[in-house]
Amino acid sequence: MALIGVFDSGVGGLSILDEALRQLPDHDYLYFADSANAPYGERSPEWIAQRSLSICQSLADAGCQAIVVACNTATAEAIQHIRATLQTIPIIGVEPGIKPAALQSQKGLVGVLATEATLKSDKFNALLGTLPGDCRFVKQAGAGLVPLIESGQLHAPETTALLAQHLQPMRTAGIDTLVLGCTHYPFLMPLILNLMGSSVLIVDTSQAVVRQLARQLETHRIPIEVVGKRSLLLLSTADGARLHSMAMQLLRSDLAQFHIEFKTVDPERAEL
Known part of the structure; x- marks a missing residue:
């Protein structure tokens, strides 16, 4: 199974994560919510690009074999730079349909x-x-x-x-x-x-985004080998416990098959 990173400025990307858990349940997931700095839509393009790259680099360093930039604003401002920097793993973005x-x-x-x-x-x-x-x-x-x-x-x-x-x-x-x-x-x-x-x-393009993720996993020959319970790690730069609470409220997928953990990370360094 792969470790898939999903990144958003806050809880919005949970809509993409929810679809991924439905379509691709046989993987581990790491969800990163930069809620301490949300909303991104009011930030400068330069700040969004640098921040998004920093977080995706941290996800890659943590072992993510694919990353979904589940934020329209971050995709618009940073996706090309992220892909140019992290060339060895698939980076999937979202954009308005x-x-x-x-x-x-x-x-x-x-x-x-x-x-x-x-x-x-x-x-x-x-x-x-x-x-x-x-x-x-x-x-x-x-x-x-x-x-x-x-x-x-x-x-x-x-x-x-x-x-x-x-x-x-x-x-x-x-x-x-x-x-x-x-x-x-x-x-x-x-x-x-x-x-x-x-x-x-x-x-809403959630389904299309996850279909593209599935295609990229296949193209990069990332295997699916389910061993025991899958993991879902929820990370927030504001409050990990609150992110967990929101996830339990918003996610409609079958979470019983996942071992779920959460924690708060340093909002300045964005290191996992």
């Missing part, structure tokens, strides 16, 4: 809810430039949502009100497809569906 959204939209009106950093990134706008010109994208930064999710306020009135404010321009525009461009946002799915209605298609 604007291409499948454009293909599936019947009206050619697609909403994109993402962080400010993702929406402004060269990677996102380069991808946007490759799509058909007859599709209109209504872009909205979800400022303030990540801290609320990080603090566990998924159903708080404040969260509902802020989400409604961010989604209003898309509702006014009449979009029929909505892209969730941050891995934190799938945890708000019940609120999003309630606010947007069942007629709006929601695009």
